[in-house]
Amino acid sequence: MTTLSKNAQICSVCGCVKDYPSVMSTNAFGSVDLDTRPPEMKRSTMPYWVQVCPECGYASSEVSRELSCSKEFLQTDEYKSFSLPEPVSGLTKAFIQKARIESQSDKYSEAWYSYLCAAWAADDKGDSHWARQSRLLSLEQIGRIAKDEQNENLTLIRADLLRKTGQHQRLLNEYSETRLSEEFLNNILSFQLKKAREEDEATYTAADIE
Numbered sequence: 001m002t003t004l005s006k007n008a009q010i011c012s013v014c015g016c017v018k019d020y021p022s023v024m025s026t027n028a029f030g031s032v033d034l035d036t037r038p039p040e041m042k043r044s045t046m047p048y049w050v051q052v053c054p055e056c057g058y059a060s061s062e063v064s065r066e067l068s069c070s071k072e073f074l075q076t077d078e079y080k081s082f083s084l085p086e087p088v089s090g091l092t093k094a095f096i097q098k099a100r101i102e103s104q105s106d107k108y109s110e111a112w113y114s115y116l117c118a119a120w121a122a123d124d125k126g127d128s129h130w131a132r133q134s135r136l137l138s139l140e141q142i143g144r145i146a147k148d149e150q151n152e153n154l155t156l157i158r159a160d161l162l163r164k165t166g167q168h169q170r171l172l173n174e175y176s177e178t179r180l181s182e183e184f185l186n187n188i189l190s191f192q193l194k195k196a197r198e199e200d201e202a203t204y205t206a207a208d209i210e
């Protein structure tokens with residue numbers, strides 16, 4: 001089971017003090033999704049992966065952490081606003097704002113994952129618009145990561161993002177010749193290519209790989 005604790009955090013931006021729940025322990029039974037989303041019960045702990053200060057709107061894994069960009073950025077529409085229709089889930093918004101700070105701070109290797117978390121939170125609410133938008137934003141951030149910092153795990157997640165945003169031909173064009181270092185990883189990639197040919201945008205887990 002998942003156990004939580006409450007910890008008081010002092011916002012590093014505005015000094016607001018608030019209790020935030022955090023995960024003391026959890027478990028994960030079953031197969032991970034092909035984009036690395038964990039199975040239950042860890043799957044349901046996402047609301048505790050991001051904190052938003054109620055006073056200044058700072059979104060971070062912990063608001064006591066130093067803000068990595070200027071304070072003024074938190075006041076901009078670029079940070080605060082969402083195009084219509086707005087995300088259904090407040091959690092989606094929180095992860096997107098966390099990602100916006102990371103991207104603004106050139107931390108693309110963190111921002112892509114925050115956008116992916118935003119997509120998962122949108123998936124959970126049946127918000128297909130922001131699930132897609134968040135995945136496109138995640139892909140954009142991955143594109144900004146230096147090639148020598150991209151590993152095979154990221155290559156496979158990127159393939160899943162392309163497939164789930166309907167970019168099937170692009171996935172086939174870019175990955176048909178790709179060979180990874182381990183058989184299991186190549187099997188995952190072959191599976192992604194097969195599903196891309198079928199124009200299948202569904203969620204699959206590692207257990208679906210033969």
Ligand SMILES: [Zn+2]
Pocket residue numbers: 011012013014015016053054055056057058
């Ligand atoms: Zn604050």
